[in-house]
Amino acid sequence: MSRVDIVLPCLDEAEALPWVLARVPDGYRAIVVDNGSTDGSAGIAAGLGATVVTETRRGFGAACHAGLSAATAPIVCFCDCDASLDPGLLSRVVDPVEEGTADLVLGRRRPTGPGAWPAHARVGNVVLSRMIRKRTGVPLHDLGPMRAARRTALLDLGLTDRRSGYPLEMVVKAADAGWRIGEVDVPYLPRAGRSKVTGTWKGTWHAVRDMRAVLR
Template identity: 80%
Template sequence: MRRVTPMTVDVVLPCLDEAEALPWVLARIPAGWRAIVVDNGSTDGSAALAAGLGATVVHEPRRGFGAACHAGLLAAEAEFVCFCDCDASLDPGLLPGLVGAVAEGSAELLLGRRRPAGRGAWPAHARAGNLALSWLLRRRTGLRLHDLGPLRAARREALLGLGLTDRRSGYPLQMVVRAADAGWRVREVDVPYLPRAGRSKVTGTWRGTYQAVHDMRRVLDEPVRAGGGRP
């Protein structure tokens, strides 16, 4: 496996009122990597806390998970970019393994397949929505993925080349769909999924899960994009 040298990786952390989780999350960022906390309108002091803990803070006023993720991608400068939720449900300390697989060429987009580790880590309604989307993704692209988890790694320039346009909950799915259309090798590896700090803004309720699935169905209805380029 090719060694990834320091300062070649940026970690995008979309953030909305995650002051409770930020210290743990930022402490787990690998040494030499840059944490980009994208504040999406927090009212609990998350932005100031993140800056005080040494993170690069980007302010994205347009609400939406995709808006925050893409603002972080645009702010990134490193060869590799990772994405991770900012709620302490996923451990950024696991990211070197994902980046290493991308660096050595065994994958061009690598996703963390969430495996619940603890009671309440993954509510039934969120899990059901994820399974349904995984099945629909398989029909659309042929990819046999089990999860569309937010822990992921890829090369920055290649991600920018996908031309991602969704700025809501469909952003993670659109990334996978367009990568598949472009002929990328998309893989997943198991990662522990911990009980989050605070309540999910996306899938914390049946209503939130329904909205997320609705956003993602819109992505799946997009026509297949010819070409798109390989990393």
């Protein structure tokens, strides 16, 4: 059994998958959750040695939770599957959890260039980060998708959102449960292909709307 499972929500990421899966650290298992891809992503992932889970209900949260439910390792990571985040750096979020100094660690995205993080997505993230600091008192600057926690503890949170609010719900419920929540810097790269969530103003608005509903 792997010591860490990586949940990789996937919707049409055939272009990025080879790079992403090649960067998975030794001792980690990649769980690619196919969320309705039409570009052969599931077959590519399976051919590259990943465990593939199919989630027919569309939604970022639905894909993430399907991966969490399929995980068996003591620690579970989440990471985007679009090559914007390097799985080879997951130890930055995993180590504090393994060492027992934190219960949930998030990667704070640091753009490597002007094309890495569109302005509208940054604005949405700033708004949500301020809201969550006010709601929880946790001094987070980014609700980034790269994160790690213990599997059984995550399941015990009883996360219910299956859309874009899932990452925020995780932080809010963890804070309410008294978890020690940390943040570490991770480089943020230009993604491969077009974003399905924050690549447009409309997508960003939908994500913000879902997350505000969680805070309410």
